[in-house]
Amino acid sequence: MMELPNSADLTESLKSVGLTKYESLVYIALVRVEGATATEIHEISGVPRASVYPVLDRLIQKNLVIVSHSTPRRFRAISPEEGIDNLLRQIQADADAAKQVLQEIYRQRVTADGGMEELIWSIYGEEKIIQRLEELIAHAAVSIRIVSSGQFLQKIVHSVLRTGERGIDIEIISDHPRPAGACPASVHWTTVPVSLGQAQPQIENMAGIFIVDGEKALLLMGSTDVAPTALYSESTGFVNFFMQYWSFIRGLHKKA
Amino acid sequence: MMELPNSADLTESLKSVGLTKYESLVYIALVRVEGATATEIHEISGVPRASVYPVLDRLIQKNLVIVSHSTPRRFRAISPEEGIDNLLRQIQADADAAKQVLQEIYRQRVTADGGMEELIWSIYGEEKIIQRLEELIAHAAVSIRIVSSGQFLQKIVHSVLRTGERGIDIEIISDHPRPAGACPASVHWTTVPVSLGQAQPQIENMAGIFIVDGEKALLLMGSTDVAPTALYSESTGFVNFFMQYWSFIRGLHKKA
DNA sequence: TCCTTGTTGTTCTTGTCATAACAACATTTA
DNA sequence: TAAATGTTGTTATGACAAGAACAACAAGGA
Known part of the structure; x- marks a missing residue:
């Protein structure tokens, strides 16, 4: 036996x-x-x-x-x-049915008297943050601006490159080197040293700023011993603040 | 609202x-x-x-x-x-993991001291019968012999035709007319009238005999007001009996 | 007669549903 | 400004359903 x-x-x-x-x-x-x-x-x-x-x-x-x-x-x-395929088929049918109905409702969802886009939403846990980011990146229509630690960026780089292939303008600043192999022309990559001394902002281990289409921003905060948290917002103030921060960082590294 | x-x-x-x-x-x-x-x-x-x-x-x-x-x-x-895709992804991952392990166990399953292939297995309900049949048809290696009511045959005819496309020798007797359109050369179709008088066996509303590779047979029994039942067996006696019954039916209609 | 099979009933455990109660905080009122 | 009122968030409790675990018994087979 x-x-x-x-x-x-x-x-x-x-x-x-x-x-x-x-x-x-x-x-x-x-x-x-x-x-x-x-x-x-x-x-x-x-x-x-x-x-x-x-x-x-x-x-x-x-x-x-x-x-x-x-x-x-x-x-x-x-x-x-x-047997298992049979079970899965039924689950998938149910999921598709629900998804269809819910997606229709979602598209027609009530437009509140504003305010929601001013809120800052919290996302806890690496897996959920990655899922959110991949969704944002996949649906980017115009541009993506990223400054991110290599440690995190490597987990989503395939999504970024895939979106780059559709010609979306992408600018990345990271300590992660530009990936070898096929890298779309619309992806501009600036590699920064991990540590440039005290006078320069450092890229934390688990950190990043991701700005999509100039109107959505996600701030990743974390360290290697604590589960990461992200803040996400469509608030103009929030997005502008991090757009400026991103430009500042880019300016620094253009001079260096 | x-x-x-x-x-x-x-x-x-x-x-x-x-x-x-x-x-x-x-x-x-x-x-x-x-x-x-x-x-x-x-x-x-x-x-x-x-x-x-x-x-x-x-x-x-x-x-x-x-x-x-x-x-x-x-x-x-x-x-x-x-959101729903995220949930489904996890379910699918779990299902695939289980399927892989179980399929390996299944392939190495204990060979009992024979006897199982002599048994006649019961299957209840149209959906389960169709699933079983589609599986059998999909895995046919040599031949398929069918005599079936059109009412039932139409539910699986796409599976039959798909298997026919791989060159499997398929012979069908049914009151269901040969389907218009692409029908593989290896599918031989004999159409019989619904009713040929008292002297001829009739094809019941929900009935059929399906013989795969000369070693597996499934007998479909039912009527339109009761849920159908099928008997399945790999027993030599069972299979031979229905092979002969099938040949008898075919002989009748070759004369007519 | 004894053993095996099949069925049913009972109890325990766990998770979900449904409600009540209370503390803390925010807003309104006097 | 203090008190009263309303809102938010949390926890506890009871009811219920389903699954797990076990006991008991009838029917059939050896």
């Missing part, structure tokens, strides 16, 4: 596609054999024998298991390739 | 991507406006005001909402296009 991979990871992954703990354990057990009775499933999976029956019913409903009405009944797994 | 679409359907769809009822209602409310306070969200969504706060925390964690630390705090939806 082969060793079972870490089944806690597996049941956790299968929970994402809608399986309960017992459903996962039973399906995993069945995947390992060509077929089994309920009692055998109980022995392989550790799920209580009486519970195996309703669990199997549910797995049959979910098109992960088929039954032979022998005596005793025998059960067989549908291949994971097929 | 625009009319809200049927939000029970929406919350049901969003449940598939992992949102609770309150999370769905709050997100839907936020999608409709450019931003709102917790109290406004409570008024729009109907979720109790005290419950809105922990729900918003969770939605922020799920990258569906961002917050501005104004007084009172204001919240804003991330666009459904982006």
